[in-house]
Amino acid sequence: MRFQLLGPLSIAHGPETVVLKPSKPTSLLAALLLHPGTVVSTGYLLRAVWDEEPPATARAALQTCVLRLRRLFAKYGISATTIEAVPGGYRMRNDTETLDLALFRFLTAQARAAAGTPEELYRLREALSLWQGQPLSNVASGMLQRDAVPALEQERLLVLERVCDLELAAGNCHQVLVDLYEGARHRPVRERFTEQLVEALYRTGRQAEALAEYRTVRERLRDELGVDPGPGLRRLELAILRAEELGPAARPPGPEPTQPHAASALAVRDRGRAAAGPAGPPPVPGFAGRAADLRALAGRLTDPGGPRLLVVSGAPGIGKSALARQSAYEIRAAFPGGVSAVDLTRPDGSPLDTGEARALLPAPGGGGRRLLLLDNAAGAGQVLPLLPETGGATVLVTSRRALAAVVATHGGFVHRLDVLSPAEAQDLLAGLVGAERIAAEEPAARELAAVCGWFPLALRIAAGRLLTRPGLSVADCAAWLAADPPGRLALAEDPRLSVPEVLGRAVGALPPELRGAFLLLGSLEPGSGPATAVEESVLEQLVEAGMLEDGPPGEPYRIHAFLRGYARWLARDRAGAAALLPG
Incomplete structure (x- = not known):
């Protein structure tokens, strides 16, 4: 609750x-x-x-x-x-x-403690994900609407400004444009949002739009308040008019995430100095294991004669995005032109359309070989229109689907991801919860990992429960989850950390025939071959959708035990399944 x-x-x-x-x-x-x-x-x-x-x-x-x-x-x-x-x-x-308000303030406090590290941005983004719209919009109290709501909104805006400062400092200008447009449009007197927006547009080669944004806010300030823009905006306008190259945005000072008004550095680069590439995605917090997968990705992506397209595919929640982002971080030195990441889904899990995705792609640069991560692709139809826009970059794609149509037409390699090994799952829990706490209950930790099916998504959810309940033993947590793993592996504040949400969206996206086949596979006893119950063409489609795996010779297909349990969980309540899985 x-x-x-x-x-x-x-x-x-x-x-x-x-x-x-x-x-x-x-x-x-x-x-x-x-x-x-x-x-x-x-x-x-x-x-x-x-x-x-x-x-x-x-x-x-x-x-x-x-x-x-x-x-x-x-x-x-x-x-x-x-x-x-x-x-x-x-x-x-x-x-x-x-x-949620207590959690929001706790996460921002964690961000303050981690100022200057990638953890700061991660915690601030996590805090912002808790917001679900206008606070207290259904509360009739005039006093609270007058006094409390603006104070709450101020807390959110300070965090959002800090996030945008950090993203700009990391070179992720495209990723924050949506946030900055929203902030500048709805709060024109809050000049920092407009300053960030103008800077982001100019850094991405859209100088005409940058000047238009500046002049719009200038006229509004003059008309409504009788004042001119502040010095930060005026310096930006002058730099744009002179066609000056902005230096890399300085990382805003810490430790407070409520110091967003520190102006970004606007120093002009020395002529002839090479452009700094985007910093790329930060390391994944608590990442553990996957040594063989990391080596395989690094070997293919950094090989000058290797594929320019690599797809990481696998079941929902199996850790594709984490592996790809960690790999991109570890091999960033091999890409002097920069490493960029574009999430192809909205916060609610729905896919971006082609126009939205194109707007987020980084502008091609001339600083050397580049790596572009296209994360959470819904299918080949979303990826194919983007490939001509990547400017020759090496492209790493994550998707539940193997994207056969993409690699068939553009070449490349598909890396299929499996669950963690028991030892890797232990390491992930230790990294997230604390090595001492896990070592003190090692048998219970092994049981907890097994309950989670060695799926990274489920393990992170379980770790979140342990972290927020310091007095909860690992054994009690494992026993409680074991009673109903698919239903209880959820953190209410974030649908991305919820097994019913993540797997429900994946199954709900299947055509009715495949959805019924998936539920049927859940009813089979472990060890019985799926091919005995479902046609091979349907099984092949389930493999492509990430819900089934190719097996060893003699057993062509297999379903992960955790997905089998989820299918049974859905099938137990057909009415609930019908509501969850529309169509």
């Missing part, structure tokens, strides 16, 4: 999210959640619920609101003592496990 403030006020209960209706109890709950773990005075609560003119009976009505909330909590299995009556007011003891 989790309370969610960073969007409509809601209660996430298992796979369900209940958005509360605007009411006085909803306003009361919002006022309490905004101050987790602290006593909120009765006077403050009265003003939050009734604004500035509470009725004479307000104190008694406040107790009624508390009673109504406790009844609502009981409906979702939340203890009535979650709201404590204390002298002078009420208190709710929420933490990172039960309140």
Whole structure:
């Protein structure tokens, strides 16, 4: 169970999210959640619920609101003592496990501690992913809308500005354009967003658009406020008009992620100095194992006579993106022209269309051999139109599909990824949770890895549960997950860390015939050949979709035990499966 403030006020209960209706109890709950773990005075609560003119009976009505909330909590299995009556007011003891606002602030604190390292950007991105829209949009309290909502939005904007500064410093100008357009359009008086947007457009060769953005905000500031843009924007305009080359964006100072107004370096490069290539994706936090896979990718990608196209394919959640990004980071020195990464999916998991993907591709450069990672490709139809736009770069693609149509027409190599070995799974858990904690319960850790099917996605979710529950033993965690692995391997705050979400989208994208075949395969006993129950043409399509594997001679096909368990989990509740898998 989790309370969610960073969007409509809601209660996430298992796979369900209940958005509360605007009411006085909803306003009361919002006022309490905004101050987790602290006593909120009765006077403050009265003003939050009734604004500035509470009725004479307000104190008694406040107790009624508390009673109504406790009844609502009981409906979702939340203890009535979650709201404590204390002298002078009420208190709710929420933490990172039960309140998204608490988790957001915890992640930004982690980012401050990791300032100057790749971990900082990773944590800030993780924090921003918790936001689901306008905070408290269903809360009717005028006081909270006037005072609390702008303060919450300010916290988000400071983090977003910091993220954009870090991305610009890393050379990832294309990746932040969507965020910067949104910030500059909706908050023109917040000049830093416009400054970042103008800089990003100019660095990607779109100087006319950069000047147009500057002049739009200049006219708006003059018309609405009677002021000119600040010195940072004016320096940028002058650099563009002079056609000056901007030096590499300086990494913004730390440790505070709330220091986004430090201007990017605008020093002009010395004539003749070679352009610095993009920094590329950072190392994957907690990455472990895959030594043979890393060697294979490095050997093919860095070989001057090797393929210019390489596809990493495999089942959903098996770690394709992590392997590709770690490999790109480790071999970045072999690509003096730069390493770039483009995610071909939106945050909700839906694929980008061709126009959106093209807009994110880096401009071709002349600084030497380049590597381009196209991550999370939905299929050949998404990749083929992009290849002519890559400017001769070596292209690394990750996809559940093997993309046979791509390698058949453009050449290349397909690297099929399998689950981690038991030892690698142990190493991943140790790297994420802590070596001492895993070593202290080594047999339980092996059991936990087995429950997770040695799938990196499932292992990271289990590690997240252990990290947020320091008192939870590895053995208890393994036992709890073993009772319902597909259903319980989910972190409510992020659909990308949810087995039902990730695998549900993968199965839901299959045509009905393949979907039915996948559910049928789940009903087979381990060791029985899929070919005895399903036609070979259907099995081949399931292999291409990443839901089935080619096996050794004598057993042409096999299904991962973890995917078999997920298929059984779906098949147990046909109504639930029908709702999850549309079409």
